[in-house]
Amino acid sequence: MLPRDLGPARLNALRPRQSAPTSGWRAAAFRLSGGKWNPGPSAAEERYTDLARRIGNTRLEGPHSVIVGSMKGGVGKTTVSCLLGLCLAEHRGDRVVAVDANPDAGTLADRLVGEEFAAQVTVRDLLAHLDEVETFTDLSKYVHLTRRLQVVASDQEPESSEAFSLSDYESVVRVLSRFAQAIITDLGTGIVHSAAQGGLKHCDSLVIVGTLTQDGASRAQRTLDYLANYRDPAGGLPHRHLVKDAVVVLSGDRWSESIDAEVIRDYFRGRVRAVLELPADRHLASGGPIDLALLQPATRDAVLEISATVADGFYGRDTHGLAAHGFRSSSSHR
Template identity: 30%
Template structure:
């Protein structure tokens, strides 16, 4: 035992004093320093009873560091810098990515970087239960564009009411005169506000090319005059392209009542195969003062045949690409091919009757025929016009007649037109020359028909 003790602790290679380490921080030349795993324990005045020293090995033969714990002998007191670590014999030091239990050994190469430690919990994390492991506190869900939806902020402003600081002054009546003389603005009258509401209804967007037919079983009830006045009112208020087509096979006079400007007819339009733009169509139409365009039929005396269903289909296939609204001035019969073709394409209907018992019967027959021949849906989008074609009081109670017709159509769709001298003259119809009551009723008719512009069911 003594021989082993002397051999281990008195060998000049195995024992180095603390003073020799300080003096020899830099190893001398020729000394083998390639053995980083050789442990060189420091010797104190009194060596430990039974130290265990690991044998020196070459660096090439050094095994890779093990993840298990290594037991090493450390002297009773070690001095590493300013700290003193007491030890009572054997201490188990686990090998980690940054070893802390072998500070007494020589400088070793830095080991390969291991996995990073988990970051410290955020300050908002806390222990949910003192007796259990800590758990992260529930965090509010982050607000993202997906959770907020795809609604734009600018779209929400359209629903915010804005109060105008300036009132619109009245344009007629005593309110208008007070404003001119005193500059006191009393605002619009109820009549003007009602008119603005009618214009707003007329300006509704019409999808595709909306077609309206004007029918009447009895001649002389004013179908052509109603067509021209209605088209002129729609064109004046809306400001877009509106066309009226003479679809009367018995020689209609639509172009004469609207103001003929071109001698071209529907036959000329259908024979032209180079129609590629609106100006090509415009060469065959006439336009009145309200920008209503009219496409006339052939002169009855010079026509080779009557206006038929093929003419209507061919004309509407061409003009529907360039006009938002198309009106059809139809004949007196419903069994004619042209009338059947018009009924198959129009989305709105105007039934014109005179303010007489005979005219009322003809209008009632028209409504019954539509219901019995599969046009019930079209009848729901129809308006009835009771037209005073002669002056004086009629031989029928008009108010009672309106109530009877409102049982078959929606309320507000029975329009009574008073007698108008400008219409009775038989000349070109100008919207500005119509009576105020007649013009207001025509605007109400246009507003009632415009209520169906945005309806899904059509035809």
């Protein structure tokens, strides 16, 4: 007789099944045998499945802000923002939006939807019609769509871009957070710019981009130093927690024999949650619209790992950003 606190044993007559391979000689052998011989997925397929699961299965309790930035231009911040947004949107079931908050007529939307389309609708159009946005259908008039990623383009007139203020950024993100779960913001180089301060104020996850060069690494270091030591009017250190939990992405676009790359890696490993690298890639180097399918295999793998690592921070961590400041998803989206 079973103890009272135990129910009947659960019946499970299913034999364990090995996943079928989807590529290479393993998949060919599986098909040719009519499924009778299953060599199983390769190590690369298993890694892809694991990374995709980490990206897609990490729950969000509310809107989550990911800020991508650095003090130095030309290190790949916009590229990383685009890749992160595309990969999260591809593997997650909730909505993901990428916002260009670069004060210098940023190119995030150019890299995602093309320069011609990006100029047709910008953040200025959204700001001018905020009161009219009550549903996601209303919002879709003022954002671009590529694959499953929503994109908010920066204003391409430098005078207007400089006028994009903290209050403008907060107004835009307040609307976006009603309909999107993950909001990726490309700050450009304007860490001390008004809109950037708004982004940092509401930041939940921080990604700092540098390079495996002296100038690119030192500027990433200075960015972390600035954020760690920044004091608000009350004398507090509001960004110090972001630095400790940050992800540093080192771009491999530039390389020199005179640089000891391991010194750079070790330094950042001692300061942040994770240090990852994005290999040089001919498709990304072109500067045109980004297509994940055109990346080299090593680059695709790196993008998956970066996205999975960022997604690891979506749940189970202290929230200091959007939700803490009253930003909520609308009930109609749940």
